[in-house]
Amino acid sequence: PTRTTRRAIRARSPIRDTLDMADHADAAIADGADDGPPDALQICASERDHFAPACLKDRLTLSIVVFGASGDLARKKTFPALFALFNKGFLPSTLRLIGYARSDLSDDSLRDRIRPALEKGADVDKDKLSRFLGCCSYVQGAYSEDAGFQRLSQVLEKWEKEIAADSSTPDAAPRIGRLMYLALPPNTYPEVCAQLRKHCFEAGPHGCSGSWFRIIMEKPFGSDLASSEALSENIGANFGEPHLYRIDHYLGKELVQNLLMLRFANGVMASWWNRHYVDNVQIIFKENFGTKGRGGYFDQYGIVRDVMQNHLMQVFALLAMEAPVSMHPDDVRDEKVKVMRCVAPVKPEDCVIGQYTAGNGEAGYLEDPTVPEGSKQATYAAVKLSVNNDRWAGVPFMIRAGKALNETVALVRMQLRTPAASLFGEMDNYRNELVIRFQPGEAIYVKVVVKKPGLDVEREMSELDLTYPERYSGIVIPDAYERLILDCIRGDAQHFVRRDELRASWAIFTPLLHAIDRGDVPLEQYAAGSRGPAAVDEWMKRWGYIKAHYMWQTGPDAPQ
Numbered sequence: 001p002t003r004t005t006r007r008a009i010r011a012r013s014p015i016r017d018t019l020d021m022a023d024h025a026d027a028a029i030a031d032g033a034d035d036g037p038p039d040a041l042q043i044c045a046s047e048r049d050h051f052a053p054a055c056l057k058d059r060l061t062l063s064i065v066v067f068g069a070s071g072d073l074a075r076k077k078t079f080p081a082l083f084a085l086f087n088k089g090f091l092p093s094t095l096r097l098i099g100y101a102r103s104d105l106s107d108d109s110l111r112d113r114i115r116p117a118l119e120k121g122a123d124v125d126k127d128k129l130s131r132f133l134g135c136c137s138y139v140q141g142a143y144s145e146d147a148g149f150q151r152l153s154q155v156l157e158k159w160e161k162e163i164a165a166d167s168s169t170p171d172a173a174p175r176i177g178r179l180m181y182l183a184l185p186p187n188t189y190p191e192v193c194a195q196l197r198k199h200c201f202e203a204g205p206h207g208c209s210g211s212w213f214r215i216i217m218e219k220p221f222g223s224d225l226a227s228s229e230a231l232s233e234n235i236g237a238n239f240g241e242p243h244l245y246r247i248d249h250y251l252g253k254e255l256v257q258n259l260l261m262l263r264f265a266n267g268v269m270a271s272w273w274n275r276h277y278v279d280n281v282q283i284i285f286k287e288n289f290g291t292k293g294r295g296g297y298f299d300q301y302g303i304v305r306d307v308m309q310n311h312l313m314q315v316f317a318l319l320a321m322e323a324p325v326s327m328h329p330d331d332v333r334d335e336k337v338k339v340m341r342c343v344a345p346v347k348p349e350d351c352v353i354g355q356y357t358a359g360n361g362e363a364g365y366l367e368d369p370t371v372p373e374g375s376k377q378a379t380y381a382a383v384k385l386s387v388n389n390d391r392w393a394g395v396p397f398m399i400r401a402g403k404a405l406n407e408t409v410a411l412v413r414m415q416l417r418t419p420a421a422s423l424f425g426e427m428d429n430y431r432n433e434l435v436i437r438f439q440p441g442e443a444i445y446v447k448v449v450v451k452k453p454g455l456d457v458e459r460e461m462s463e464l465d466l467t468y469p470e471r472y473s474g475i476v477i478p479d480a481y482e483r484l485i486l487d488c489i490r491g492d493a494q495h496f497v498r499r500d501e502l503r504a505s506w507a508i509f510t511p512l513l514h515a516i517d518r519g520d521v522p523l524e525q526y527a528a529g530s531r532g533p534a535a536v537d538e539w540m541k542r543w544g545y546i547k548a549h550y551m552w553q554t555g556p557d558a559p560q
Contacts, residue, residue, distance in 0.1 A: 069099025
């Protein structure tokens with residue numbers, strides 16, 4: 001890295017938005033937050049203390065514009081999530097959905113394009129599907145030219161004016177919400193944001209003071225610290241943080257969202273959640289498939305940029321952060337930033353980096369015709385994070401992620417220390433573990449030592465088990481995109497990534513990423529369908545993990 005980059009990596013200080021505290025208070029009030037009784041501000045410590053997500057029962061004229069509407073992300077994720085919210089009654093009755101892309105499509109051709117993805121559910125209400133598609137229209141335009149955005153602005157203003165004119169209570173102007181979903185490559189964000197600021201930001205005279213404008217953006221947000229900061233600067237020239245919702249779909253997963261409740265609503269958890277009891281923590285992400293012909297795209301990023309720097313670091317922050325002052329989005333995100341700033345940049349010697357070869361009927365990474373010849377890109381990474389604070393000093397956080405492995409799973413393992421003195425013999429292979437399984441088959445279970453039933457005093461490992469499909473049978477867990485889009489409409493940014501979170505996370509991984517890009521980190525090979533590089537087992541032992549002779553939900557196909 002250059003000298004300037006090294007200074008930026010060392011600093012890792014939060015980026016403060018240009019809005020001052022009064023602007024934050026105004027934004028919360030405008031977004032429909034509950035501000036308590038009239039004299040509340042005289043006795044509370046902060047405007048944040050009275051935050052509550054906006055109530056959608058209030059009259060809202062909502063326009064959602066999906067940029068990149070002709071692409072796979074919009075077709076497979078964005079529109080199905082919007083239809084699920086519509087189907088469940090979570091979107092207002094005055095709703096307009098507009099697809100925007102460069103492709104030459106009509107309103108009907110857009111509807112035909114997204115219909116198959118919306119019809120996949122077994123319980124699709126045909127009447128609701130018809131009404132949802134009736135809310136959809138299309139505007140064709142480029143992402144860097146005025147003409148398309150001018151047409152989009154005209155469509156928005158015409159519809160909002162018609163809704164205001166048809167209001168049964170003309171003296172009460174409706175709240176207008178404009179949500180821009182950028183299902184686009186990030187290199188288009190600066191030009192799209194500039195056009196949105198120029199043509200679509202102002203809602204006109206048809207809305208009341210509670211109107212809002214928000215933008216959802218998809219990752220990746222840069223490829224290292226410098227590129228992320230440059231992208232943030234370009235976007236920030238047009239929109240401040242209150243308007244920006246950087247989506248990370250892992251923050252919409254049910255058990256990721258359960259982490260704060262699990263930690264801070266249960267005294268039995270809070271009492272041992274520290275270095276005095278926890279020996280090591282693992283955050284694990286495994287996929288049982290390779291690049292599937294998309295290696296050319298993957299090779300630009302690798303497993304660290306694709307999964308670890310974003311999804312798994314968000315999980316880490318929720319596991320390691322201190323309790324926030326309140327559930328205000330910025331109080332929660334402040335604590336996440338604080339703990340990330342306590343993490344030193346990853347050292348190459350604390351990592352195992354790998355790339356899969358042919359095995360178990362699957363071609364190797366370099367055999368993907370879209371992958372550059374001789375690529376040294378990592379498809380597997382195991383890194384150790386050290387947290388320099390009083391709660392976690394000396395506790396290794398091991399983050400492991402890889403493609404073309406033996407299973408698909410995402411989970412957390414928190415392994416507790418062996419009791420200092422035991423009445424029952426050697427206990428190293430009988431360590432307690434808290435396991436939080438995000439997917440598949442959501443579950444929370446604790447490995448405990450119990451007496452084996454019988455006349456003899458024999459010990460064995462068992463579990464205290466909360467398996468969601470069993471405990472909550474019949475309840476459909478919402479898709480992450482549904483949850484996050486609804487949060488954005490409500491004005492709850494807790495599960496979206498703030499700019500200073502991005503900076504702190506990139507500062508941790510940028511030196512390692514540059515070393516991988518230069519080819520300075522040894523690349524361990526592993527066969528597709530295996531558990532990963534052979535060196536990882538010794539690496540985990542080095543940082544204190546002891547594998548117990550135990551299988552959760554025993555059986556030939558049971559996950560471990």
